[in-house]
Amino acid sequence: MGLSGISLLTTTYSLILQHQSLLLCLRAKGFGLDLKKDMEGVDYLSDERKKAQFDVEAMKIAWAGSLEAFQLSDRMAKLVANDPAFEKFTRPMLGRKELIKNTLRKAAHGWKLIVDLRLTEEEAKWLRLYIDEPAYTDLHWGMFIPAIEGQGTEEQKKKWLPLAKKMQIIGCYAQTELGHGSNVQGLETTATFDPQTDEFIMHSPTLTSSKWWPGGLGKASTHAVVYARLIVGGEFHGVHGFIVQLRSLDDHSPLPGVTVGDIGMKFGNGAYNTMDNGVLRFDHVRIPRDQMLMRVSQVTREGKIMQSDVPRQLIYGTMVYVRQTIVADASKALSRAVCIATRYSAIRRQFGSRNGGPETQVIDYKTQQSRLFPLLASAYAFRFVGEWLKWLYTDVKERLAANDFSTLPEAHACTAGLKSLTTSFTADGIEECRKLCGGHGYLVSSGLPELFAVYIPACTYEGDNVVLLLQVARFLVKTVSELGYKKPVGTTAYMGRVASLMQNNCAVQTAEGWLNPGAVVEAFESRAARMAVRCGQQLAKYENPEEGFAELSADLVEASIAHCQLIVVSKFIEKLQQDIPGKGVKQTLEVLCYVYALFLLHKHQGDFLATGYLTPKQASLANDQLRTLYSKVRPNAITLVDSFNYTDHYLGSILGRYDGNVYPKLYEAAWKDPLNDSDVVDGFYEYVQPILKQKLRTAKL
């Protein structure tokens, strides 16, 4: 065995300690490998990194939002990455029980760190993010506590929040039922007031009323905020939240009348199976009256329903908040996938060898660029629109505090639409990144299968993406119909210029002409305005507007998408009008902004042509410009994904390793599959040998 063989053994030594069985395999398998070029500590992407035309450290800050945000996130990422307790490589190989036990351990370890290091809530949030494993704590902190904060009275908050914040109780958010998700008013669980005992009786009257899906409910939670139909005096008074204890605080066993369990396996290896999404049924479970969350509506001792003067619109504020975080998550998920695919596209070579030289890096193929770079640009676009949404939320909050509800419908439609747009695109984008990695993207060790499987529920939860787009459409059609007497605000302000947007056509005459923010925004505004107006005209033909809305819903969805894409493009352009420090940073982002806009323009050229705003020639010029832009992205591609500042732990991908040392690590990883524990597979003597020996007739199968 030469030097190269020894180098392989050294490399893998730490892994071997964890996986004794591996040792034998690798000793046997290390022979003859020419690994001279594959040693540790080499950066296989260093040539790529030298090509950067911008200051990477400054771009990291631009991506993070501020120096402080960067430092905080960086600190938490490294804290997790350097702690072996958070190892996640073996996750996809664990059976369900082991998997959940492992998650409980990580959650406890994370909480211990938060307490021991006295982390702030913000730091704790980033820590949980980088642990990168869905767990009951997400719902406890992200839904249970906020529900009490938002819907509880001062008294209720005083009682429950200290318990929850010390985790003396663990809570979840039990809204969705087996038969009802999108339609909250259709929930069937009942909470019936019993004036004799001053209690509510929680009950699950039908099979479909079983609570179904809530995360953390199945195995971990001791409490839940349960949404149920309030029944007082035999009458139905809407759906409200109730704090219900589910399990004993001593031995964790379900309380009498409570049936609770896990709903079973979900998509993917590891992925969301670390979460105990639960099923819950009540058999006339009694809770004290003061466990109904009563900030907005109250039931008195006498069984009277009272309304407080707290504005009901508050609930929309919460929705804006939650959806804003979902948009932020979309940019995280998409950027992770793009980082993996971009790095591996620079490592992977295929075809094009000249005179026995190296083959072409696949990132140099235009087909690869035309699929990958728009995803890269989208990751940045979503990052910046998410940042803007954060501002929008604070603005909405301030206005609500001042009883100003004027911008609320627009803000609500805008966040609903952006949630839908960014999550759908991200889900598809992750799978596209997987395909861009060729066959190896199909391996769990690429990280992409788990990223996809864990991400896709975002298209369904917190509002199904198509249902949300229909809400946006309703708002757009209303805005158009009211143009005569109501000035559109915020992201619909452009509708105020509808007359000129319907009339003026595009003036671009060269490919370079498209490198003009005004021309780009006008194109997207005209397309969106024309599609919305056209929907309005079509709807007017129906006697029954609801019937028309139902009939035309597919077209309405397309108009909504046009409007939402306009928002993302506009906010990217607005971002570039701000000061962004660092050599070449703004120029590089400008290229990405045009890539994003012109990619959409080409993809949806049907809309632009059908509305008559563009001529085929102009659409073709945009496409020509797009090709030129890809060449401008190319030298910066690796450093643009480095700017996300993701650790190898967070990426969780051999293909996306920072150092690009892909093939030796893929090879090593293979031997860790439990199947390779033995040379002869379990089952050989029972099920394979009888075939080979032609003794199947007498074999016991």
Add this chain to the structure above:
Amino acid sequence: MGLSGISLLTTTYSLILQHQSLLLCLRAKGFGLDLKKDMEGVDYLSDERKKAQFDVEAMKIAWAGSLEAFQLSDRMAKLVANDPAFEKFTRPMLGRKELIKNTLRKAAHGWKLIVDLRLTEEEAKWLRLYIDEPAYTDLHWGMFIPAIEGQGTEEQKKKWLPLAKKMQIIGCYAQTELGHGSNVQGLETTATFDPQTDEFIMHSPTLTSSKWWPGGLGKASTHAVVYARLIVGGEFHGVHGFIVQLRSLDDHSPLPGVTVGDIGMKFGNGAYNTMDNGVLRFDHVRIPRDQMLMRVSQVTREGKIMQSDVPRQLIYGTMVYVRQTIVADASKALSRAVCIATRYSAIRRQFGSRNGGPETQVIDYKTQQSRLFPLLASAYAFRFVGEWLKWLYTDVKERLAANDFSTLPEAHACTAGLKSLTTSFTADGIEECRKLCGGHGYLVSSGLPELFAVYIPACTYEGDNVVLLLQVARFLVKTVSELGYKKPVGTTAYMGRVASLMQNNCAVQTAEGWLNPGAVVEAFESRAARMAVRCGQQLAKYENPEEGFAELSADLVEASIAHCQLIVVSKFIEKLQQDIPGKGVKQTLEVLCYVYALFLLHKHQGDFLATGYLTPKQASLANDQLRTLYSKVRPNAITLVDSFNYTDHYLGSILGRYDGNVYPKLYEAAWKDPLNDSDVVDGFYEYVQPILKQKLRTAKL
């Protein structure tokens, strides 16, 4: 406990026998459920089935291709469905070792049935299909044996085929390497002729030369057809296939110099993890000279390379065959997903309740229809184009036998393009069907996650889908450039009318005008011809044609897609010009054909408008017609998916059950997750109680 409770217990009795732990759960959990409406034997979709406007039994035959094909397939499907050995519900919950052992057992049981029942090869193929679990046998029968049949000499066939066909040896097909997939000429494994011993020395000179991915290689195969660079007298003589024994036929241990193992977990639960995709390295392994497959090229005892008179084009015939089967598989996979989503869309209700009545079936929403029905239409379209490809293959075979190679390039481009088009669309379509099922589609018990995970490799294997479209583009551009002196054949014959296709624009003036096969075909022909011609014109601007091809590759891919969509549309229309018996069958298929075509026209309206063939008004009329067509599909939707004749076993989906009894079965299934074995989760005392009791500081994590 009332009657309803007893009914639940009876229902689940057989399941309980297998899952003892379930008994306790269900006894406790069965209380109070109003299951009167949820009894066994009720067909919840019977109202839907009464709506059919066509003869379902006749449609089943149309789908199967013939009465005989239907009967054969139906017999094999039922054989599998009724045999408890092929149960697959627990598959996604198994750890990797258990999973593979289970697959080995099923493969042995399947082979035993094939032998015992003396099934024909055709029957055996259907049996394996319905077992629905990727296994080493797929590669043994589908790649190893055909490779020997196609590339072996008569002598070699005589020696190896009887062993293989009795399964006294198990073989796989080892082509792909860690570093090379698409580029076969880049393979690095070497086979060096040693004239002294009359042997080949098989060797893996680099890490990236490791064979990587071959199915059945990791754990099951005793032999492989290995593709390697032939080296004779120090010179390289192309890549050839060699039969190499890998494991002992006695104890299955790897032979000296052979390193073989599994490459690890792949995407999804269950799914392709039942397959032992393998890694293989050779350390100077010697095989006799007569184990090189020598039908085309021979190496003599003296080390001379000889070529036989067997035409090299034969290899393209094989590619046409393999890709034809992949298109057939696409229609199977897509139709399974569509069947699940369609049935569940009729069961699921959300919103729209009037006066407390039932809510609206989601299949009645136009947004649902506009996403689901094009997928349904595509499943039929792919079925019929697959049928036509089967004919094309026999035609190619006959011509090859007569040394007529004239249609081969066209047939090759056509199958490459259709492989790409149908597999990409199917992969996306399965995920779309999952989303169309709302949240429950994310549960493994919906069957859709596994169907997606097991299907998606089809986009990468046997030619990466984008690489294939570029091959098609090359052929199209060549066809255009030769129009002056060469008559285009087969699926490119329309190019012969390029002058009129460039000139004449669409004449449709009403929505009904689109219900005209001639108008539809002409629209697709004009779009495809114009895009190909435009690519040719653009390419002509480049001095170096290869540079132009690289630069314009994204546009070339779009032109290829336009051409391939034309083929599918044309073949669907041609199918409808044949006699199709059964009341209403042809009329219903006509509706689907228009849905398919007009859906594509709307989706790609940018192409049709940009080429100037359509006006915006005409495109809008097509979209109006599409909405009308959805209403015509609606009453037939359930019976159109019933016509696929899939058993509940094959579908493997609670949401897609034939009887529509979804919710009780989902509820039952949840309790079978191993997590529900105990009320208190494994790990509670170690990792949760210390948090609740505020004793984390002293806990051992």
